[in-house]
Amino acid sequence: MKREHDDHGHGGSGEGRSADDMLDRLLRDSAYEGRPRDEFKRGLHRELAHNFQIHRRQNVRTAVVAAAAVVVAFAAFQFTDVGSDNFALVDTGGVVDRGVKVYEPTFRGGRVGGGELVGDSVVSLDREFLERIEEATAAGEGTLVGVNGWTVAGSTMLIAEIRVVVDGEPVITSHELQKMDSAAAPAMIRFIKTAREDFMVAVEQGLVPVSGTEFMTVLGRRVLVTRYTREVEGIGLVTHWRGAPLDGS
């Protein structure tokens, strides 16, 4: 917000104008000045990030989950050698005639969703809590809430969003279903840095055309996934995948 001081009935004469200016100055200068401590700002920032996670968990909305999940997944993809420890991916041969892919994740005790790989603003869970999430997920207590992903430079990464209840609290974790080819990494990094936000906004606003839909089976649930594709300058064709399990599946 920019400071703006309109003329609010100021006098017209030079003397009147001067008195008015003085009154304006007095009023402005009566403000007590101060700025928040850096420590306070950092603390509140952490609290907001933490609360966002709780808020998000309590309002499970696939659309809301999608972008952050991709950030989490991509952090894992980009900076670590996590692989797909959380899931053994069984791809039944890609898109078959009926447009059905089957993903059967098998938990092998791997790390949960790259949670410790990203900054506080995305995931602010402590290690002990993460371990309990991992146990619950590995025990098959998770419920699929959504699937999302990206295709960049001809390579696709897909993420499953799984809800588990730990210590009575619902938590969303991200699991890599399909890993992106490392050759596509430079393009993906460029895309995230320069165009992902615009792309997401455009998808939210309905400005990116739907390029297709297909069914997948993930964790035993049937998921209808919609693909949004458009050309991104300097990157090429980019597709965003977004899907939610069908009711009753």
Place this chain on the structure above:
Amino acid sequence: MSDGELDIEKRWMVLARLDPQAFDRFYDKYCDAIYRYCLRRTLDHATAEDLTAETFLQAQRSLIRFRWQGVTFGAYLYRIAQNLVRMQARRLVREARLSNTETALADPRLNPLAQVVLTEEQQSVRTAVAQLEASTQEILLLHYWEGLTVPQIAAVVGMNPTTVKTRLRRGRLRVRKLLLGEDGDPATDDPAGADAKRRRDSA
């Protein structure tokens, strides 16, 4: 505020509902301003921190329900902060056993910290402003202290811009009269006027 600024914030809002890092942009942009808003009214850093934190936490909780009204997200934050400061002021009034709840927002007489942190001139002006009706006080202070435009103030106080402009003009004139000792009884309930008159006389 420009249309461009609003457009940028609308983009941020779309992203903030998807990604917590995007809410950081609102936080980075408005944290200092909201803190100053709270501090100027409470004069106490610890209270200002509490109110600032509660403002952002409330805003975050209701992010999904937020609707644009032609002004920036900052106006929404100011509105939340305003309600919180008012609640705080009501507590002060109760503690001070005062009957006039409208004097609490800016009146340095209610706040012992005012004697410590404010200059005499600042106290005089704030005491004069505190004579105004509560919503007019708020309009005047949002304009002069926070530098908000009339449409932004209108969004914060929930009035139409024409009313805001009128109250701003009248409030300003009333403060001027109070400071000049031309309004009310300067010896009793108008120390600002008395101070101003004393300064004029000594000059």
